[in-house]
Amino acid sequence: MATGYTRFENDATPHPIAGPPAGQVHATPPPYFGGPPGSTPAICSQPQTFYANVAPMQPVVDVPVPVVVENYIGCAVIALHCCPVFGIAALVFSCMVRPRLQAGDIEGAKCASKSALVLSLLSVLFVMVTTIIVVIFWMVVGFSHK
Secondary structure (H helix, E strand, O other): OOOOOEOOOOOOOEOOOOOOOOOOOOOOOOOOOOOOOOOOOOOOOOOOOOOOOOOOOOOOOOOOOOOOOOOOHHHHHHHHHHOHHHHHHHHHHHHOHHHHHHHOOHHHHHHHHHHHHHHHHHHHHHHHHHHHHHHHHHHHHOOOOO
16 A cells, blocks of 8 residues: 555655655655765755744634614605605604714614604605595596586
8 A cells, every 4th residue: 555655665765755754743854866875965964854834823802893773864854855744753763873872772773763764664655645645536526626
């Protein structure tokens, strides 16, 4: 069975480019082919030990992930133009999100954000339903009174 550390299966000399045998950490370098057999190699006169450069371990630091809560201020401004009653309430709730986040009240910020979104959608829905009712009323009654 070939182990990979010898030139041939029956040869006991290690292969010149093979690594150290299993379990051996440091090994002398393989022989260099520069001089006659038995003489000091032409490239290197002293056997050397190979070392691996290992980077030092970095300390692990837990960095808190910033919490992002949407304030829906754009939706509140659109809601303000659709229906001022719901729009003002949505704008107030959307302006409450950032101070609550800065104070560390994440649940309060999420609640204010959800309230701003619901009021904005309610404002747009109110305008759509009102517009549909007015259009149906005009179709039924007519555009002019007689």
